[in-house]
Amino acid sequence: MTAVCLNPIADETVVDYWSGGLPAAESEAVEEHVFSCAACAARLEAVASIAIGITALARQGRVSGIITRATLNQLQRDGVRVRVYAVAPGDVVPCAVFPDDDLVVTSIRGDFAGTDAITLSVTGSTPMSGLVLDDVPVSVAEGELLWATPGSLIRQMPTSRVTLTVTAGGRRVGEYVLDHTAR
Secondary structure, three states: OEOOOOOOOOHHHHHHHHOOOOOHHHHHHHHHHHHHEHHHHHHHHHHHHHHHHHHHHHHOOOOOEEEOHHHHHHHHHOOOOEEEEEEOOOOEEEEOOOOOOOEEEEEEEOOOOOOOEEEEEEEEOOOOOOOEEEEEEOOOOOOEEEEEEEHHHHHOOOOEEEEEEEEEOOEEEEEEEEEEOOO
């Protein structure tokens, strides 16, 4: 094994490999490299350690923000109780959070063609009102943005309507409404 890597695997690839998000051929290439490269094997081990920490934080209600599909899948495999709501432009989706939900994820779908980053704005009479996330990277291929919010925070919200507006380069991608019912 080499101690210094002359051709390191990209960070995104290491994360995708660990979470099972790579195609089989790419996974095999990463495995072959990691088995012969101590530096990349150490990076993969560090990613696994970080992921264990993220799972623990999600269970404590301390994970919030944009996550990847691979991260969502890994959290679910690790036993984090996740409630997912999918919204498309113009949708009004009834939603609620239940006592055992660790994380609530909103899958915001849209046509992200022609952009690699969007702005997500949240309005309504909730603690999250006024939240603006700028320069959020998006994948045109996936066609979705995953916004994670701790279940403990959502449980504190009264019955309310939350509007999510997604823009990209001044173009409105979509407006989405979550019609939250307090439990």
